[in-house]
Amino acid sequence: xxxxxxxxxxxxxxxxxxxxxxxxxxxxxxxxxxxxxxxxxxxxxxxxxxxxxxxxxxxxxxxxxxxxxxxxxxxxxxxxxxxxxxxxxxxxxxxxxxxxxxxxxxxxxxxxxxxxxxxxxxxxxxxxxxxxxxxxxxxxxxxxxxxxxxxxxxxxxxxxxxxxxxxxxxxxxxxxxxxxxxxxxxxxxxxxxxxxxxxxxxxxxxxxxxxxxxxxxxxxxxxxxxxxxxxxxxxxxxxxxxxxxxxxxxxxxxxxxxxxxxxxxxxxxxxxxxxxxxxxxxxxxxxxxxxxxxxxxxxxxxxxxxxxxxxxxxxxxxxxxxxxxxxxxxxxxxxxxxxxxxxxxxxxxxxxxxxxxxxxxxxxxxxxxxxxxxxxxxxxxxxxxxxx
Numbered sequence: 001x002x003x004x005x006x007x008x009x010x011x012x013x014x015x016x017x018x019x020x021x022x023x024x025x026x027x028x029x030x031x032x033x034x035x036x037x038x039x040x041x042x043x044x045x046x047x048x049x050x051x052x053x054x055x056x057x058x059x060x061x062x063x064x065x066x067x068x069x070x071x072x073x074x075x076x077x078x079x080x081x082x083x084x085x086x087x088x089x090x091x092x093x094x095x096x097x098x099x100x101x102x103x104x105x106x107x108x109x110x111x112x113x114x115x116x117x118x119x120x121x122x123x124x125x126x127x128x129x130x131x132x133x134x135x136x137x138x139x140x141x142x143x144x145x146x147x148x149x150x151x152x153x154x155x156x157x158x159x160x161x162x163x164x165x166x167x168x169x170x171x172x173x174x175x176x177x178x179x180x181x182x183x184x185x186x187x188x189x190x191x192x193x194x195x196x197x198x199x200x201x202x203x204x205x206x207x208x209x210x211x212x213x214x215x216x217x218x219x220x221x222x223x224x225x226x227x228x229x230x231x232x233x234x235x236x237x238x239x240x241x242x243x244x245x246x247x248x249x250x251x252x253x254x255x256x257x258x259x260x261x262x263x264x265x266x267x268x269x270x271x272x273x274x275x276x277x278x279x280x281x282x283x284x285x286x287x288x289x290x291x292x293x294x295x296x297x298x299x300x301x302x303x304x305x306x307x308x309x310x311x312x313x314x315x316x317x318x319x320x321x322x323x324x325x326x327x328x329x330x331x332x333x334x335x336x337x338x339x340x341x342x343x344x345x346x347x348x349x350x351x352x353x354x355x356x357x358x359x360x361x362x363x364x365x366x367x368x369x370x371x372x373x374x375x376x377x378x379x380x381x382x383x384x385x386x387x388x
Contacts (some may be wrong), residue, residue, distance in 0.1 A: 057084040060096075060234040062252045066356060067096040070233035077121065077327040084232050092135050094287060095249050099125060099136050101144060102226035102388060109201045113149040113226040114162065122230035123162045124151035128290040133179050134208055140227060141206035148225035154200030163229075165293040165360075169202075175369070177286055179204060180212040190214045230328045235298050238243065242276055242384070246295050250287040256386045257281060261301060263379035266355030270327075273384035279327045280309035281383040283358075284338040292383065293360065307382035310356035310370045312349050322349060324356070324369065332369055345380075347372040 021164070054061055058071035065083035074080040077098065084091045089100025106112030113124050127133045127150070140148070151162035158170030169183050170177040180187060189199045201218040212234035216224070237246045242258035258276060260269070273279050283289045296302055309327030316331070324332035324346045331337060332346055347370045348357045356370030357380055 052081040068232035076233045098230040107224035117228035122228040125227040125229040126151040126163045126287045137208045145206040150202040248291040258384045264347045266353045269382035278386035281385045282309040303381045305359040312354040
């Protein structure tokens with residue numbers, strides 16, 4: 001059993017003590033005024049509502065029902081019960097992000113839409129999965145339907161994401177997501193007669209029955225809605241006996257994660273995860289991968305790459321050659337492999353080990369299921385997945 005060791009933050013402890021003192025003082029004042037009865041018509045002194053237990057330490061405790069926790073609950077879009085405040089939008093249960101419609105529509109992505117979202121501490125909406133897109137589109141279809149900007153910036157023949165821990169999108173990026181019937185083909189242009197270079201930005205429709213997102217000019221597009229996305233303040237990672245323990249909204253109740261920052265060989269990483277009663281992480285959905293990368297990116301020493309539960313097995317292919325398998329024995333190229341359809345392109349086996357690792361590629365896409373193409377990689381940090 002893993003024991004959390006979050007410890008106390010002196011400022012938080014002090015704030016709670018002061019708050020407690022205010023409560024006591026308030027009660028004493030009420031008692032005194034009740035006894036004397038000098039001004040019976042004045043309302044009783046009401047202290048501010050107390051923080052929910054555990055709320056205010058900066059750790060988002062999903063098991064206690066917290067959605068956010070910036071370390072000072074009641075600010076930065078987080079309520080005093082550590083619930084996400086999203087008065088002009090909605091909070092998706094799949095990630096606890098706030099999605100809200102900006103007050104004005106904009107003709108450009110960077111000069112207009114992104115500025116609107118930065119003003120409220122967010123970014124133009126991005127998507128990791130069809131489930132997330134469907135939830136957002138359906139909600140705003142009933143509020144104010146129409147076209148809205150997607151937070152993807154053109155970068156050569158592909159796109160980078162305005163959320164730095166997401167991979168962006170491109171036709172050679174199986175790890176990416178776009179609402180399109182054929183991810184191997186470029187997104188359709190809004191004006192088929194115009195050159196592609198002039199239509200580098202992406203917009204979606206709240207009518208999800210539309211087959212695909214489309215590309216539009218990044219500036220001078222007709223007024224387009226702006227949906228802003230704001231991540232919950234706080235972290236879902238905490239120091240524990242196994243290293244850094246992480247809980248994700250996407251897998252809460254079914255998995256927990258332990259991150260080991262000390263580099264280890266692939267074999268030692270696998271053994272350590274087994275000793276903890278788990279395995280190297282098996283990424284079963286894009287939402288899981290996105291949320292895990294986000295939590296790792298919030299660490300003081302965020303990893304650039306780490307071992308995952310993906311292994312090349314000799315004789316595993318139908319022709320007797322090597323094939324990639326997840327550590328739960330799911331073939332990476334199976335029709336129902338996860339996260340679908342991430343497995344279109346498997347790692348190139350050129351590394352010093354048969355184990356794959358995930359790599360964060362700045363301003364680029366994760367273009368394979370994992371990596372095994374660098375012979376100099378012999379030790380890396382790693383993430384174990386553990387069952388509750």
